[in-house]
Amino acid sequence: MLTPNHIVIAARALLLIGGLTAAILMLGPFQGAEAAFGLNDKSAHAIAFGGLTAVSFAAFPRMRRWDLARAALLLGGATELVQMLGDRSASLGDWAADAVGVLTVYGSSLIESARKMAREHGAVPFSTIAEMDRRRPRATKPVLTPVASHEEERPARFADRAAKRYPPGASAS
DSSP: OOOHHHHHHHHHHHHHHHHHHHHHHHHSSOTTGGGGGTOOHHHHHHHHHHHHHHHHHHHOTTSOHHHHHHHHHHHHHHHHHHHHHTTSOOOHHHHHHHHHHHHHHHHHHHHHHHHHHHHHHTTSOHHHHHHTOTTSOOSSOOOOOOSSOSSOOOOSSHHHHHHHHSOTTOOOO
């Protein structure tokens, strides 16, 4: 049976193979190989780094997307520095093309975050949503209070929801 863990494992394998392939093509003696696919140098960089970024999002679901995007940008810069040391030509334009690919995928991924916020907290201000972020330590988490809603809001914690459904002192007889 296929599980999300299988997808993560496959994405990690694909990321390893894709990363090694990109490194060999960018650092090896294959300058101009992208022309065989009808691409110029800049579009090949954007496609390669955009694809590697997208696969890294699937390969590391517990990591923040911005951290993965930053790592891809640093990897692109490091690749250009290594090319400068070797017999290849390095350019700031290549790194900018890498950034275009990475930031295109990262920007596209933010759409899903906006969709999730609209589904789960449509009537809650962004400031309250930011305060509820689990990744940032807070003294207390705020209770959801919708701006204008006729529905009763669910308590934020499991214990609060359970206490509401099964009040103390109620025995199952």
